[in-house]
Amino acid sequence: xxxxxxxxxxxxxxxxxxxxxxxxxxxxxxxxxxxxxxxxxxxxxxxxxxxxxxxxxxxxxxxxxxxxxxxxxxxxxxxxxxxxxxxxxxxxxxxxxxxxxxxxxxxxxxxxxxxxxxxxxxxxxxxxxxxxxxxxxxxxxxxxxxxxxxxxxxxxxxxxxxxxxxxxxxxxxxxxxxxxxxxxxxxxxxxxxxxxxxxxxxxxxxxxxxxxxxxxxxxxxxxxxxxxxxxxxxxxxxxxxxxxxxxxxxxxxxxxxxxxxxxxxxxxxxxxxxxxxxxxxxxxxxxxxxxxxxxxxxxxxxxxxxxxxxxxxxxxxxxxxxxxxxxxxxxxxxxxxxxxxxxxxxxxxxxxxxxxxxxxxxxxxxxxxxxxxxxxxxxxxxxxxxxxxxxxxxxxxxxxxxxxxxxxxxxxxxxxxxxxxxxxxxxxxxxxxxxxxxxxxxxxxxxxxxxxxxxxxxxxxxxxxxxxxxxxxxxxxxxxxxxxxxxxxxxxxxxxxxxxxxxxxxxxxxxxxxxxxxxxxxxxxxxxxxxxxxxxxxxxxxxxxxxxxxxxxxxxxxxxxxxxxxxxxxxxxxxxxxxxxxxxxxxxxxxxxxxxxxxxxxxxxxxxxxxxxxxxxxxxxxxxxxxxxxxxxxxxxxxxxxxxxxxxxxxxxxxxxxxxxxxxxxxxxxxxxxxxxxxxxxxxxxxxxxxxxxxxxxxxxxxxxxxxxxxxxxxxxxxxxxxxxxxxxxxxxxxxxxxxxxxxxxxxxxxxxxxxxxxxxxxxxxxxxxxxxxxxxxxxxxxxxxxxxxxxxxxxxxx
RNA sequence: GCGGGUAUGGUGGAAUAGGCAGACACAAGAGACUUAAAAUCUCUCGGGGGCGACCCCGUGCCGGUUCAAGUCCGGCUACCCGCACCA
Numbered sequence: 001x002x003x004x005x006x007x008x009x010x011x012x013x014x015x016x017x018x019x020x021x022x023x024x025x026x027x028x029x030x031x032x033x034x035x036x037x038x039x040x041x042x043x044x045x046x047x048x049x050x051x052x053x054x055x056x057x058x059x060x061x062x063x064x065x066x067x068x069x070x071x072x073x074x075x076x077x078x079x080x081x082x083x084x085x086x087x088x089x090x091x092x093x094x095x096x097x098x099x100x101x102x103x104x105x106x107x108x109x110x111x112x113x114x115x116x117x118x119x120x121x122x123x124x125x126x127x128x129x130x131x132x133x134x135x136x137x138x139x140x141x142x143x144x145x146x147x148x149x150x151x152x153x154x155x156x157x158x159x160x161x162x163x164x165x166x167x168x169x170x171x172x173x174x175x176x177x178x179x180x181x182x183x184x185x186x187x188x189x190x191x192x193x194x195x196x197x198x199x200x201x202x203x204x205x206x207x208x209x210x211x212x213x214x215x216x217x218x219x220x221x222x223x224x225x226x227x228x229x230x231x232x233x234x235x236x237x238x239x240x241x242x243x244x245x246x247x248x249x250x251x252x253x254x255x256x257x258x259x260x261x262x263x264x265x266x267x268x269x270x271x272x273x274x275x276x277x278x279x280x281x282x283x284x285x286x287x288x289x290x291x292x293x294x295x296x297x298x299x300x301x302x303x304x305x306x307x308x309x310x311x312x313x314x315x316x317x318x319x320x321x322x323x324x325x326x327x328x329x330x331x332x333x334x335x336x337x338x339x340x341x342x343x344x345x346x347x348x349x350x351x352x353x354x355x356x357x358x359x360x361x362x363x364x365x366x367x368x369x370x371x372x373x374x375x376x377x378x379x380x381x382x383x384x385x386x387x388x389x390x391x392x393x394x395x396x397x398x399x400x401x402x403x404x405x406x407x408x409x410x411x412x413x414x415x416x417x418x419x420x421x422x423x424x425x426x427x428x429x430x431x432x433x434x435x436x437x438x439x440x441x442x443x444x445x446x447x448x449x450x451x452x453x454x455x456x457x458x459x460x461x462x463x464x465x466x467x468x469x470x471x472x473x474x475x476x477x478x479x480x481x482x483x484x485x486x487x488x489x490x491x492x493x494x495x496x497x498x499x500x501x502x503x504x505x506x507x508x509x510x511x512x513x514x515x516x517x518x519x520x521x522x523x524x525x526x527x528x529x530x531x532x533x534x535x536x537x538x539x540x541x542x543x544x545x546x547x548x549x550x551x552x553x554x555x556x557x558x559x560x561x562x563x564x565x566x567x568x569x570x571x572x573x574x575x576x577x578x579x580x581x582x583x584x585x586x587x588x589x590x591x592x593x594x595x596x597x598x599x600x601x602x603x604x605x606x607x608x609x610x611x612x613x614x615x616x617x618x619x620x621x622x623x624x625x626x627x628x629x630x631x632x633x634x635x636x637x638x639x640x641x642x643x644x645x646x647x648x649x650x651x652x653x654x655x656x657x658x659x660x661x662x663x664x665x666x667x668x669x670x671x672x673x674x675x676x677x678x679x680x681x682x683x684x685x686x687x688x689x690x691x692x693x694x695x696x697x698x699x700x701x702x703x704x705x706x707x708x709x710x711x712x713x714x715x716x717x718x719x720x721x722x723x724x725x726x727x728x729x730x731x732x733x734x735x736x737x738x739x740x741x742x743x744x745x746x747x748x749x750x751x752x753x754x755x756x757x758x759x760x761x762x763x764x765x766x767x768x769x770x771x772x773x774x775x776x777x778x779x780x781x782x783x784x785x786x787x788x789x790x791x792x793x794x795x796x797x798x799x
Numbered sequence: 800g801c802g803g804g805u806a807u808g809g810u811g812g813a814a815u816a817g818g819c820a821g822a823c824a825c826a827a828g829a830g831a832c833u834u835a836a837a838a839u840c841u842c843u844c845g846g847g848g849g850c851g852a853c854c855c856c857g858u859g860c861c862g863g864u865u866c867a868a869g870u871c872c873g874g875c876u877a878c879c880c881g882c883a884c885c886a
Contacts, residue, residue, distance in 0.1 A: 213803060220802060223885070245886060258886090301884085327884045337886045345800085346884055414885055534880075571880095608824075610812055614804090615879080619811065621825050629824085670813070673823035680823090742819035747867045749819055773853095787866055793818045797866045 001714060003634035005598030008710040013115055015709075021720055022066075022074070022117040028523045030071040035062040036503050036563070038532035038540075039077040039124075042103035043084055047110045049572045049580070049618065050533075052590045053606045057569055057666060058531045059116050060607065063702035064663050066117070067726035073524055074117055075506035077124035078104050079499050081492075086426040089458045096426045096458065100127055110591060114599045115705055117722070122509045126498030131505060132428040133449035134515040135497050138547060140431060140442045141554060147193045150440075153419055157185035157464055164423045164464045184287055187464055190430060190491060192418040194546050198222050200560075201545055209565040214537050221538040223414025228398050230338065230407040232257060235310040235319055237272070241265065244333030244412055248401065249393035251315045252381035253340040253361035255351065257322045258303065260330040261286040265309075274307035279324060286326045301327055301350040314406045315382065325350065333412055345371040418543065420494060423466040425458045427492030435479035435486040444480050466490040499540055500547040503527055503562060515556070522558050530563040537568060567666055571615040572606070580618075588618050600704035601627040607668035607703055629676055630707055632683070633700065636693055637711060639682065645689040650736055651681050652692055656729035659699045668703075675700055690715065695727045743768040744795040745777040753794075761788040768794040 016022065035058045040051055062074040080100045089096040104125060111118065124131055142148050155164045160180040164187070202222055205215050227246035234241055241257065259265060261283045270276055282304045303325030310319050327346055328337055341351035341358045348371035351358055358367055361381045365372020378387040383400070387393035401407030421430070431443035431450040443450050453474045461469045468474055468490035479486040501515070507524045508516035532540075541563075548562040573579060574586025581587065593602040605626040610616035655678045662671035678696070682688045688696070694717065701708040701721050712721035735757055741764065743751045751773035755764055765786055768774060774796075781798035788794050 216803070217881070220882075223882095225885075227886085243886080247886085325884095327886095329885075332885045339886085344886070346886080349884095412885075414882090538881080608811090614812095616811065619825070622811065625824055669811095670823080673813075676823055740819080744819085744867070747865090752819065785866060787818090789818050789867095793867085795818080795866055 001634045001637040001711060003631045003707065005600060005630075005706070009113075009115065009594075009599050009706045012706045012709045013112060016115075016117075016720070016722070017112075017120070019720070020121070021723055022072075022119050023121055024073040024075075024119050025071055026520060026523070027071060028519070031069070032073065032524060032528075033062065033065040033070040034073045034524050034526070034528045035065070036506075036527045036530045037076070038530075038536060039079050039499070039502060040107065041082060041084075042078045042080055042100065042107040044088065044099070044103055044106075046106060047590050049588050049590045049593075049606070052114065052602060053572050053612075054532060054569050055111075055114075055116060056603050056606050057567070057612055057668065058529060059603075060663055060668060060702040061529065061666075063117055063705065063722065064660075064726060066722070067698065067701070067724060069725070072117075073122075073506065074119060075122045075124075076111065076116070076118040076120075077122075077502055077506065078107065078126065079495070079502070080104065080125055080127040081427045081498060082495050083424065083426070086424055086458055089426070095454075097127070100125075113591070113594055114602065117705075122506050124502055124505045124509055126428075126502065127426075129449045129451055130510075130512070131502075132498065134505065135428050135493065135501070136431045136443075136448050136450055137445065137515065138501060138551065139428075139493070139497075140445065140448075141556075142192060142550060143432070143440075143442050145550070145554065147196065147550065148420075149191050149193060149417075150188050151191055151417075152186050153189045153191075154184040155187050155189070155464065156182050157187075158182055164460070185464065189419055190421040192420045192546075194418045194543070195413055195415060197546050197549055198224065198413045198415055200549050201542060204545060204549065204561050208561050208563065210563075211567070214534075214566055214568065217537050218542060221415060221542060225412050225414075227410060227412065228394075228401060228407050229334070229410045230314065230401060232311045232314060232338065234322075235312055237269065237309075239265075239269070241311055241322070241336055242334045243336045243338045244410060245338055247340065247343065247394070248397040248407065249378065249381075249384055249387070249390070250340040250343050250361050251313065251338065251397060252384065253342050253359045254313050254320060254338045255341060255357045255359055256320050256339045257311050258325050258328045258337050258339055258347075258350070259322060260328045260335040261324050261326055262330040263324065263335050265336075266306075266324065269309060272308045275304070279304050279306060282324060301325065301346070301353055303327075303350065303354070305354070314404075315400075321356070323350075323354070331416055332414070341371065342367045343371050343373055345373070347371065415542075418546075420497075421491040422494050423460060423464055423490075424492055425452070425455065425467045427494070428452075428497055429468065430489045430491050430493060432489040433477060433479060433486045434489065435482060435484060437484055438479055438481045438486075441479055441481050441486070447480075461490075466492060468492070496540060496543050500544040501551070503530075503544075504548075504551075504557065518558070525557065526559045526562055526564045529565045529567070531567045531569060534568045534570075537566075541566070568613060570611065570613050572609075573615055573617040575618045575620065577617045593623065597623055597627045598630075598706075600630055600707050604630065604672060604703050608672045610669055612666045612668055629672075629679070630704055632679055633696075633704070634707060634711065636679075636682065636688060636696070637714060639687050640690055640693050640715070641687045643687070643689060645685065645687055645692055648682065648685060648688060648692055649733055651678055652695060653729045653733040656695070656699065656727050657731075657734050660726070660729070663702065672703065697721060698724055698727050739791045741768075741791065742793045743771060743774050744793060745774065746797060747795060750774050750777050758790055761786075764788050764790075764794050768796070 037055050037058050062072050066072045085096045085099050088099055126132060157164055158180060202219065202224060205218060225246050227244060228248040229242055229244055230248060231240040231242050266279060273279065303323045306322045306324060309322050311322050312319055339347040341347040341356065342360045343362055359380060360367045361379060362372060362376045363379055364374050364376030375390055378384045378393055384393050384396060398409050429450045429452055433441045433443060435441050453471055455467060455471060458467055461467050475487050475490060477486055477488050504516045508520045511517055544562060548557060549560055551557040552560045574584065576586050578584055578586060590602060601623060605623045608626055655674050658674045659671045697708045697711055698721060705722055708721050737757060738754045739757045740752050740754050742749050743753055751771045753767045753771050755767050778796060778798060783796060783798055785797035
């Protein structure tokens with residue numbers, strides 16, 4: 001058969017769609033497989049080859065599972081709220097709804113042209129009112145359960161445009177639009193109390209099947225640390241300064257304290273501070289610093305000593321100075337630290353610069369040069385002297401602190417509460433009403449969805465407000481509680497909202513009573529296998545695990561964890577080995593490949609290009625190689641015979657075994673390599689039986705389904721090969737009669753011999769010793785040891 | 800700085816569990832077919848040496864364990880990706 005991809009791909013895509021063969025059924029008696037890929041943001045640029053690699057992996061797994069008789073749910077949708085559509089709307093004066101619909105349509109056509117076996121009857125769109133109704137519903141449930149609060153946050157703000165900017169739009173501390181300096185502005189924003197779920201999110205990791213590096217990344221992101229809170233008295237004032245430390249056992253080495261520039265202590269005791277002007281100036285300087293300067297520029301420690309406030313070390317009564325410095329953050333711990341310069345490098349640098357005492361309390365380092373953070377014997381530390389084990393000394397100190405009521409064991413997380421807001425139009429409106437009498441009042445559930453109002457102008461509002469704030473008819477409303485005049489919240493939700501629960505909606509996408517039917521969730525959840533990019537392993541996955549765990553706790557969903565298994569594909573790099581980017585001009589458009597080589601070639605190539613989890617550069621020549629492979633597969637119809645071809649039996653069974661397990665292990669490259677090797681063997685053999693060819697095509701079908709369907713049909717087979725039964729192998733038929741084993745003398749390979757598979761060692765040694773290439777190396781030597789690894793190797797150790 | 804990952808021919812990459820390094824492709828070279836080119840088919844293809852059967856070296860670097868190391872252990876180097884003054 002000649003390989004005419006243009007003709008056959010359109011033909012089979014239409015047949016699949018007409019027959020709806022990839023529709024998941026809600027037949028709860030069947031074994032199920034829920035395969036999930038990260039739904040795309042439907043950008044105007046269309047699909048990227050990265051999407052192809054991400055989707056084809058689970059596509060292959062899903063197709064195989066379907067052939068194995070599973071009821072497969074392999075859905076797709078669109079994460080369509082977000083800035084690009086909004087910016088484009090501003091530029092072209094078109095409604096983002098229109099743009100989004102166009103992009104979704106375009107994207108869908110592109111996805112269909114690759115032949116994915118998605119269930120198109122379950123498409124979700126996060127910007128659809130029927131979808132975001134439930135996003136708002138979950139938000140209100142969280143509000144009800146005290147997980148939503150408002151607090152101040154520093155936001156990127158452009159004073160010239162009077163607009164809040166995202167990190168992306170304020171890179172390098174300059175406004176992307178007018179290029180003036182971006183400042184940090186304090187603003188009241190919405191937060192979700194994700195830190196309350198930190199321990200549950202950590203515990204949940206023990207029950208799921210994620211690769212160890214992904215688990216570790218999530219653990220580090222949550223960043224649990226144990227230590228102690230300690231109260232330091234302030235001399236002459238009835239006030240405690242509370243700090244957090246992971247090393248309470250170093251308390252005797254404390255020589256000063258540092259508080260964050262924003263710490264409330266300053267304002268509270270402003271009248272006691274002698275150098276208030278200097279401190280205020282330092283504070284202002286810190287506020288001006290952008291995120292970029294704070295984190296990217298390695299710099300000297302700066303700070304100012306607070307005159308008039310002195311702290312007292314609670315363990316020895318020593319009076320110590322208090323500084324403010326920007327190396328201490330308000331957002332972690334209590335915003336204040338006890339400084340132990342002998343054993344913390346940052347404190348050491350600060351003490352050196354400001355000429356503060358350095359007291360050694362742990363032996364083992366040279367504290368005149370740098371801080372010593374290792375283990376060692378405790379000294380200069382009263383009752384802790386002589387301790388050599390960190391764990392013991394910390395435990396003892398915590399006991400002392402608790403007995404005296406000046407400290408307690410504590411836990412801290414690096415993870416911060418989730419700032420949950422955007423001052424933009426194209427997002428889910430936050431369904432809260434501000435009533436002057438009742439405070440924050442939720443929009444009643446029956447009024448959901450709280451729809452985005454129609455507006456003409458999507459430009460952000462002034463002074464950091466959302467565009468919605470300009471709409472009087474939207475803002476002014478009555479309080480659902482007291483009926484008085486009230487104002488609506490005008491912030492919208494961030495991008496991450498819809499993607500935090502979208503996988504639940506696929507289960508029951510048209511339900512009007514609930515986010516999904518309970519019975520259906522009990523059948524389909526959890527997601528059996530979730531594939532996506534490494535970049536979403538922390539934020540998106542942690543956010544969605546948090547939402548899901550919350551929904552579990554309030555009885556809405558049936559599993560504590562949403563994803564039973566997670567995998568991640570590696571990046572597709574440009575042909576030059578660099579990350580693909582428009583500015584570098586190394587972007588490959590997958591649709592060009594579909595046009596020039598066909599969807600089957602594209603699919604096969606992205607699966608063949610290398611280790612699925614690793615980054616790999618694009619190679620046009622290698623694409624051609626995959627096309628050549630498929631052409632040779634098409635040519636097999638000319639080698640097909642009615643006769644049996646037993647000479648291919650072992651090779652075929654080996655290949656079934658290899659392809660079956662490789663797909664499960666996501667070793668797609670070696671699965672394809674083994675099919676190529678078998679193809680070479682078939683050509684060498686000159687013929688293949690009809691039966692064996694049918695089996696071969698079934699193995700290839702998940703990768704190149706259009707070609708396999710066409711050949712299946714031309715062979716006169718019934719139905720779709722996509723629904724045919726996945727081949728089984730016979731273990732006994734995967735072993736050869738004889739096997740070539742290596743013969744080593746003193747560990748060096750000297751020859752190979754053929755022996756019966758699994759033969760005993762006497763036979764192996766005898767055969768090996770008789771080998772003419774081995775003989776010269778044994779002659780005149782004393783045989784010290786003989787090693788035999790069945791079916792692998794013989795090694796003679798001689799002297 | 801902290802955490803994670805990677806390193807194998809000219810290239811992408813193979814190598815259950817410590818057991819014949821380089822599967823499968825790509826590129827390159829030679830040949831066949833062709834008026835010619837493309838396509839296709841056949842052969843060569845890690846480096847060095849030898850007329851030759853063959854021999855020596857070789858998985859980022861240094862050392863170790865072992866009959867045997869790409870694989871295990873100790874110590875480096877380079878690059879990539881997260882997080883980043885986390886007390």
